[in-house]
Each structure stands twice: as structure tokens, then as C-alpha cells.
Amino acid sequence: MDEAAAAEAVQLLDGEGEFGGEAAERFMAAAGVAGCGLSYAVVSIMGPQSSGKSTLLNQLFGTNFREMDAFRGRSQTTKGIWIARCVGVEPCTIVLDLEGTDGRERGEDDTAFEKQSALFALAISDIVLINMWCHDIGREQAANKPLLKTVFQVMMRLFSPRKTTLLFVIRDKTRTPLEHLEPVLREDIQKIWNSVAKPDAHKDTPISEFFNVQVTALPSFEEKEEQFREQVQQLRQRFSNSIAPGGLAGDRRGVVPASGFLFSSQQIWKVIRENKDLDLPAHKVMVATVRCDEIAHEKFSCLTSDAEWMDLENAVQSGPVPSFGKKLGYIVDVHMQEYDKEAIYFDEAVRTTKRQLLKSRVLNLVQPAFQKMLAHLRTRALEKYKTDLNLTSESGKGFAASVRETTESSLNEFNQGCADAVIKQADWDYSKILEKVRRDIEDHTLAIRESKLSELTNHAKEKLRKALSEPVESLFDAAGHTTWASIRNLFKRETEAILPEFRKNLSGFEMESTSSEQMVSNLRDYARSIVENKAKEEAGKVLMHMKERFTMVFSHDKDSIPRVWTGKEDVRAIAKDARSAALKLLSVMTAIRWDEKPDRIENILTSTLLDGSVTSKGTSASSDPLASTTWEEVSPKYTLITPSQCKSLWKQFKAETEFTITQAVSTQQAHKRGNGRLPPPWAMVAIAVLGFNEIMVLLRNPIYLFLLFVGYLLVKALAVQLDINREFQNGVVPGIISVTAKLVPTLQNILNKVAADQQQQGHHQEAAAESLERQQQPQQQQQQPPPLLLSPRSPMSELRRMHMPFSPVPLSPVRRAASPSPSSSSSSTVSSPRNSGEDQKPRQMVEPDNESNNAYSSIV
Numbered sequence: 001m002d003e004a005a006a007a008e009a010v011q012l013l014d015g016e017g018e019f020g021g022e023a024a025e026r027f028m029a030a031a032g033v034a035g036c037g038l039s040y041a042v043v044s045i046m047g048p049q050s051s052g053k054s055t056l057l058n059q060l061f062g063t064n065f066r067e068m069d070a071f072r073g074r075s076q077t078t079k080g081i082w083i084a085r086c087v088g089v090e091p092c093t094i095v096l097d098l099e100g101t102d103g104r105e106r107g108e109d110d111t112a113f114e115k116q117s118a119l120f121a122l123a124i125s126d127i128v129l130i131n132m133w134c135h136d137i138g139r140e141q142a143a144n145k146p147l148l149k150t151v152f153q154v155m156m157r158l159f160s161p162r163k164t165t166l167l168f169v170i171r172d173k174t175r176t177p178l179e180h181l182e183p184v185l186r187e188d189i190q191k192i193w194n195s196v197a198k199p200d201a202h203k204d205t206p207i208s209e210f211f212n213v214q215v216t217a218l219p220s221f222e223e224k225e226e227q228f229r230e231q232v233q234q235l236r237q238r239f240s241n242s243i244a245p246g247g248l249a250g251d252r253r254g255v256v257p258a259s260g261f262l263f264s265s266q267q268i269w270k271v272i273r274e275n276k277d278l279d280l281p282a283h284k285v286m287v288a289t290v291r292c293d294e295i296a297h298e299k300f301s302c303l304t305s306d307a308e309w310m311d312l313e314n315a316v317q318s319g320p321v322p323s324f325g326k327k328l329g330y331i332v333d334v335h336m337q338e339y340d341k342e343a344i345y346f347d348e349a350v351r352t353t354k355r356q357l358l359k360s361r362v363l364n365l366v367q368p369a370f371q372k373m374l375a376h377l378r379t380r381a382l383e384k385y386k387t388d389l390n391l392t393s394e395s396g397k398g399f400a401a402s403v404r405e406t407t408e409s410s411l412n413e414f415n416q417g418c419a420d421a422v423i424k425q426a427d428w429d430y431s432k433i434l435e436k437v438r439r440d441i442e443d444h445t446l447a448i449r450e451s452k453l454s455e456l457t458n459h460a461k462e463k464l465r466k467a468l469s470e471p472v473e474s475l476f477d478a479a480g481h482t483t484w485a486s487i488r489n490l491f492k493r494e495t496e497a498i499l500p501e502f503r504k505n506l507s508g509f510e511m512e513s514t515s516s517e518q519m520v521s522n523l524r525d526y527a528r529s530i531v532e533n534k535a536k537e538e539a540g541k542v543l544m545h546m547k548e549r550f551t552m553v554f555s556h557d558k559d560s561i562p563r564v565w566t567g568k569e570d571v572r573a574i575a576k577d578a579r580s581a582a583l584k585l586l587s588v589m590t591a592i593r594w595d596e597k598p599d600r601i602e603n604i605l606t607s608t609l610l611d612g613s614v615t616s617k618g619t620s621a622s623s624d625p626l627a628s629t630t631w632e633e634v635s636p637k638y639t640l641i642t643p644s645q646c647k648s649l650w651k652q653f654k655a656e657t658e659f660t661i662t663q664a665v666s667t668q669q670a671h672k673r674g675n676g677r678l679p680p681p682w683a684m685v686a687i688a689v690l691g692f693n694e695i696m697v698l699l700r701n702p703i704y705l706f707l708l709f710v711g712y713l714l715v716k717a718l719a720v721q722l723d724i725n726r727e728f729q730n731g732v733v734p735g736i737i738s739v740t741a742k743l744v745p746t747l748q749n750i751l752n753k754v755a756a757d758q759q760q761q762g763h764h765q766e767a768a769a770e771s772l773e774r775q776q777q778p779q780q781q782q783q784q785p786p787p788l789l790l791s792p793r794s795p796m797s798e799l800r801r802m803h804m805p806f807s808p809v810p811l812s813p814v815r816r817a818a819s820p821s822p823s824s825s826s827s828s829t830v831s832s833p834r835n836s837g838e839d840q841k842p843r844q845m846v847e848p849d850n851e852s853n854n855a856y857s858s859i860v
């Protein structure tokens with residue numbers, strides 16, 4: 001506190017009754033009144049103008065009120081009300097110097113301001129000094145009488161007046177002792193009190209109920225200054241600890257806390273100016289309300305700009321803050337305590353209400369930070385859950401057990417984090433976010449569980465696919481009586497190996513038995529679908545399989561050695577066996593046989609197709625067992641090839657294999673004809689005996705032998721060129737004539753050709769080498785195997801490549817047009833690329849020599 005500044009008087013109300021708010025605020029701040037709580041006293045002085053009031057106050061309290069210059073005469077110096085703080089008086093004492101009454105400046109009738117300022121002083125002061133001249137005591141026309149009347153009248157306008165000490169200061173005391181003066185004065189006061197009109201409630205109320213009347217006297221300041229000063233010092237002692245019990249203001253009531261003093265004064269003056277009755281209790285509540293509001297607002301502002309709070313708020317944006325609740329609780333506590341400290345002297349009900357409002361404002365301010373903290377904790381809990389679940393699952397624990405263990409630890413940690421984040425001032429409920437964390441964990445668990453189950457299922461499916469797909473295909477390749485039994489055995493063996501392992505893996509998920517059994521059952525269905533799909537796939541290629549089977553049997557003997565058609569073989573029987581084998585294969589492919597129930601499909605097919613009851617013209621629908629789309633013993637869903645499809649397949653099969661049989665027959669004929677050209681054995685013996693000498697001559701002379709060989713070649717070339725066989729078809733004589741006529745030109749032709757060949761040989765060698773190089777590439781491309789319909793790894797496909805029937809592709813255009821070419825048949829997409837692309841070895845095997853080849857061509 002700046003004492004000099006505090007002692008400097010400030011105008012609280014100007015002469016016009018305007019409240020000097022700003023100056024007063026500055027004074028309050030300089031005097032440090034606001035922090036005094038209830039420990040302060042307010043003293044005011046009223047009395048006639050120029051009665052030495054300011055002089056007394058300055059002497060008594062060390063203040064600096066303006067005094068009238070004694071040498072310039074008596075005129076009004078104090079206008080309105082001035083305020084200053086007493087120097088060296090404890091507790092803090094504020095003193096108000098009021099404008100003098102009955103002043104000439106305002107005129108006789110203008111007493112409104114006097115009354116208002118008197119009421120104002122009574123309303124806010126604990127002690128009122130009534131300054132009066134000693135010679136006015138007991139006088140009927142005393143100057144202070146109207147003043148006292150005014151004081152008592154306005155007192156009635158306070159609903160619940162404070163108990164105010166009225167200290168009468170008798171100035172310029174005479175030799176009459178105070179003991180004699182005081183009773184006279186009290187009598188005067190009582191008379192005035194009695195004469196004042198009072199409300200009914202206070203009609204008989206004694207003056208002592210409202211006022212504590214005390215009297216003191218001082219010598220004249222002008223004449224006995226020394227004595228005056230001494231006695232003023234004695235009087236000053238009475239103002240020390242004035243608010244303590246027994247002190248000058250020990251009985252005071254309804255004190256406004258110092259921080260609300262200025263506001264309260266302003267409001268009181270406002271009410272007085274409006275000429276309303278002053279309800280001090282209500283006023284006190286109003287002041288408390290306003291002041292508590294101000295304090296709460298101020299403390300809230302302090303919190304928002306609190307560096308510690310701002311740091312905490314920033315920190316929580318980027319991540320969880322350790323001991324968040326402790327730190328935040330401390331910050332909130334500091335500001336709430338500040339409020340409590342300042343608002344403590346105000347009306348309790350108001351104070352408490354405003355505290356609640358401040359608290360809820362503060363909590364609203366800090367709650368987003370708390371929510372942010374919870375969000376971090378939520379994220380952290382989920383991350384921890386994910387990591388821990390991974391680790392626990394990898395340790396080999398069952399999935400459900402891992403989930404239980406990890407969930408519990410994650411939720412415990414989250415709960416712990418929440419408990420550390422809450423503050424004691426708030427009952428923040430984090431059960432909702434706990435529920436969210438629980439849901440996060442459940443969602444993640446569900447996703448992981450689905451993915452793990454799907455992974456398990458896919459793994460088991462892959463195993464089943466590997467275990468069933470290729471073996472089933474291989475079984476269909478070698479389709480026979482036991483194919484479906486083998487497939488059933490394979491299915492049983494593999495599912496019994498894989499499904500229990502799958503079931504065991506499922507146990508870690510602790511599913512309901514119905515669910516796990518459903519999954520196992522689905523897997524079993526999947527295994528069945530693998531087999532069924534493979535069967536459907538192979539059934540789609542049944543014609544190709546049948547032809548392969550046919551070729552296998554037809555072109556190979558019992559030891560699987562490729563057959564050489566010498567003419568001794570029974571082609572009909574072999575063809576029938578081959579067709580029978582193909583038909584058996586067809587019967588295997590017609591239906592899926594999951595049960596062991598025997599069926600008559602093979603018998604029906606054999607009796608109707610193989611034994612010839614089905615002709616190209618067909619039979620009547622009523623007697624044809626194949627004129628149907630279902631098999632008797634087979635459910636439609638297990639039917640792969642319907643009876644009617646079998647029938648048309650068989651027709652196609654027969655058409656496409658007919659060529660192979662024809663080829664075999666032709667080969668046999670060619671073979672027979674080739675063997676028939678040799679002379680009979682007896683002729684050969686006769687030649688050997690009769691020509692023995694000539695043979696020996698030839699053998700002894702190599703030149704003869706060479707010439708004989710050259711002659712043979714020439715004759716052979718002539719025979720080929722002249723086509724001897726054809727020439728002699730019309731008889732021997734026409735043949736001889738025709739041959740003789742053509743002999744010389746043909747001979748010349750041969751010689752010219754030989755000579756020309758010799759010349760061109762050199763050129764051709766180079767050109768041939770280039771063209772060979774160019775052709776190698778496309779040939780290689782041509783010889784690429786066609787899109788495989790069977791697995792290249794399959795031994796069957798290898799066998800097929802080795803023993804394919806003669807391809808129509810290399811034959812002459814005439815022959816190709818005449819033959820029922822496989823390439824022109826409906827199944828050409830299956831057979832012809834393979835036939836045309838197969839290597840030439842089997843063809844060479846069935847072409848013993850050029851002659852037989854010619855014979856073969858002519859048959860076909």
C-alpha cells in the first residue's frame with residue numbers, strides 16, 4: 001500500500017451527486033482496501049459547514065482533506081463527499097468527509113442533497129462523527145438540530161438499519177465540563193428522536209436500537225491548538241481496533257466485504273438518488289451476487305491463461321500425459337481456492353451458488369482435455385490388445401483363452417489409466433468410453449477370429465484339394481470297375497486324416513459344438529465337391545478318354561507292345577474288345593457313385609450299344625433304354641452323362657474310331673499282298689538248282705554283280721515310272737504293247753532327270769540348307785503339342801503320343817477328301833490336333849514299304 005497516495009483524499013461524489021467511479025477505484029487499489037475482507041471500518045463526518053470537519057479528520061487520521069483557509073473567511077470548501085484512508089490506524093479505516101450542512105451555497109430550501117448524503121453515510125459507515133459547536137448545546141435554534149432530525153428521519157428508510165455509532169464531537173469546548181454538557185446533549189438528541197415520525201414497527205423502538213451514541217469534546221483548534229492536538233491524539237486511540245468487541249464500532253451489523261465496498265456504495269447511492277427505500281439485506285445479497293460473479297469470472301480468466309494449464313492442454317493433444325488427473329486437479333484446486341478466499345465474506349448462499357457455477361464452467365473448460373486423454377487411453381488399450389493378442393496367440397495358447405487373458409489385462413490397464421485421469425473435483429463417468437473400448441476389442445477379436453478361421457479353413461481346403469484332385473484325375477485316367485470304390489476309399493482316407501486335425505484346431509476357438517461341426521461338415525462337402533467337380537470335368541472329356549482307351553487296346557497287344565498288322569490278327573475281335581473297354585470307361589463316367597449300391601448302367605450300355613441293338617437308324621423310344629435323361633438307380637444330381645447323351649457319344653465315338661479300324665484292315669491287306677509277290681517255294685528251289693552255274697559265275701565276277709545291281713535299279717525305276725501294275729490290269733498283251741511304247745521316252749526322261757539333278761544339285765544344296773533353317777522354326781511350332789486335354793505328366797498322354805493312329809493330315813488331298821477325316825468330325829477339336837501334331841513313329845511302323853503304302857492308300 002502506498003500510504004501517501006492512500007491518505008490523499010479523492011472525491012467519491014461530486015457536488016452534483018455524480019459518483020466518481022474511476023477515481024474511487026484508483027483510490028481503492030492504492031489504499032489496498034479490497035483485500036481487507038471484513039476487517040475494515042468506515043468513518044464519516046457530518047456537521048455544519050466550516051465547522052472544522054476537514055481539520056479534525058486531517059489531525060485525527062493523518063489524511064489530506066482540503067481545509068478552508070482561515071484568513072479568507074468562512075465559505076464552503078468541501079463539495080460532495082471525499083474519501084481517504086486513515087494513516088496508521090488498524091484495522092484499515094476509510095474516512096468520508098461530507099459536504100457541510102446548512103451551507104449558504106445551496107440555499108435554505110435545498111436540503112435534498114444533505115438528506116441523501118446523510119442517508120448514504122449512515123448506510124455505509126460504522127462510525128458517524130457529528131461535528132457540532134459547543135455553544136449550540138441546549139439551544140433551541142442550534143445549527144445541528146435539523147441535521148440530527150435528518151439523520152433520524154432517513155434512518156427510518158433503511159429496512160434493516162445497521163447499528164451505527166454516533167460520536168458527537170463538541171468543538172470549541174468551554175470551561176463547562178463534559179459531564180455537564182453530555183446529559184444536556186443526550187436530552188436534546190432524545191427529544192429530536194422522539195419528534196421524528198417513525199413507522200409503526202419502530203414506534204416504540206429506543207434510539208439505542210439503531211445508534212450507539214457517544215460524546216467527546218475538543219478545545220478550539222484556533223485558540224488552543226496544542227491542547228487540541230493532544231486531545232485529538234487521545235481521541236485517535238479510540239479508533240484503533242474500532243471493530244473489535246467493545247471498540248467504537250464493536251456493535252456494527254451487516255458489513256459488506258471490503259472488495260464489495262465500492263460497488264456496494266455505488267449501488268446504495270444509486271438507490272438513494274432514485275429516492276427509493278434502501279433494503280440493506282437485499283442490497284447485501286445483490287452486492288454478493290455481483291461481486292461473487294466478478295470474482296468467479298476473474299478466477300476463470302486466470303485459469304484460462306494459466307501457463308500450467310495451457311502446457312497440460314497442449315501436452316494432452318499429442319499423447320497421454322502421466323498423472324493427468326493429479327496435475328489437472330491441482331490446477332483446478334488452486335483457482336477454486338482463490339475464489340473461496342475472495343468470496344468468503346459474501347453471503348454464503350450466493351457464494352456457494354456462484355462457486356457451483358464457477359466449478360461447472362471450469363470443468364466444462366477442462367473436460368475436452370480429459371476426453372482427449374481418454375481417447376489416447378482408448379487407442380493405447382486397443383493397440384496393447386492387438387500386440388498382446390498376437391504374442392499370446394503365437395505362444396501356442398488357444399485363441400479364446402488368449403482373447404480372455406489379453407482382454408482382461410488391456411481393460412485393467414485402461415481402467416487404471418482412467419482412474420489416473422479423473423480429478424477429485426469432478427465425478428466424470430468413463431463407463432461409456434470403457435464400453436467403447438470393450439466394443440473395439442470385440443470388433444478386433446471378431447475380425448481376427450474370422451481371419452484365423454478362414455485361414456484354417458483355406459489351409460484345410462488346400463490340403464484336401466491336393467490330396468484329392470490329382471489322385472482322382474489319375475483314377476479317372478485308368479477308369480475301370482474299381483474306380484468309384486477307389487475314389488470312395490481315397491475320399492474316406494483323406495477326409496479322416498484332414499478333418500480331425502481341422503476339428504482339433506477349431507477347439508482353440510471354444511466355439512459351440514454345433515458351429516464347429518457345421519464347419520467340419522462344410523469342409524467335408526467341399527471335399528465331395530472337389531471329387532464331383534473333377535468327375536464332371538473328366539466326363540466333359542469322355543469322348544477323348546474313350547478314344548484313348550480304344551486306341552490303347554486296339555493298337556497294343558496284351559503286353560502293351562504296339563501291334564503290327566501282319567494279317568494274322570482278328571481285327572474284328574480286337575476292335576470289339578477295344579470298343580468294349582471304351583464303353584466300360586463310359587459307364588464309369590456316367591454317374592457319381594458315392595454309395596456302394598451296384599447299378600446296371602454298364603449292362604444297359606453294353607447290351608444297347610456294344611451288342612449292336614443301337615443302330616444308326618435307332619430303335620423305337622419305347623424299347624430303347626437309352627431314350628431317357630435319367631438313369632434308373634442314379635439321382636439326377638449325380639448324373640454326369642445322361643443315357644441319351646451316351647447314345648450320341650457312342651455314335652460319335654464309333655464314327656471317329658472307324659478310320660483306325662479301316663486303317664488296320666488296309667495294312668493287313670497290304671501286308672498280305674506284299675508277301676504274295678514272291679515266287680512259290682518250289683520255283684525258288686528249281687531256280688537255285690538250274691541256275692547254280694550262272695549264280696556262281698556272277699558271284700565270282702564282281703563286275704557282273706555290279707552290272708546286275710545297276711540293271712535291277714534301272715528296271716525298278718522303269719517299273720515305278722511306268723506303273724507296271726496298272727498297265728497290266730487290262731491284260732498281258734495290251735500291257736506289253738503299252739509298256740513297249742512308253743519304254744524309250746520313259747528311259748530318256750529318267751536319264752534327263754538324272755543329268756539335270758546332277759547340275760542343280762550344287763545350287764539346291766545351298767538353297768535347301770537355307771530353307772531348312774527357315775522351316776525349322778515353324779516346324780518346331782507345328783510340332784508343339786496341342787493344348788493339352790490331359791496332364792502332360794500323365795502316363796496316358798505319353799502313351800497316346802506314342803501310339804496315335806495314322807494321321808490324315810500327311811495324306812494326298814484326294815484321300816483327305818474321301819476319308820471320314822477326324823479333322824472334319826464334330827470331335828475334331830479333341831482328336832485332330834493331337835493326331836496331326838503327333839510324331840511320325842507309329843505311322844512308320846504300320847507302313848512296311850512303299851508298295852504296301854500304295855496298297856493301303858488304294859483301300860482307303
Ligand SMILES: Nc1nc2c(ncn2[C@@H]2O[C@H](COP(=O)(O)OP(=O)(O)OP(=O)(O)O)[C@@H](O)[C@H]2O)c(=O)[nH]1
Nearest residue numbers: 049050051052053054055068070076077078100221
Ligand atoms: N473556532 C474554531 N475554528 C476552527 C477549528 N478548527 C478549524 N477551524 C477553522 O474553521 C475554518 C473551517 O475549517 P474547515 O476544516 O475547512 O471546516 P469544514 O467544516 O471542513 O468546512 P466545509 O468543508 O467547508 O464545510 C478554518 O478556517 C479553520 O481554521 C476549531 O476547532 N475552532
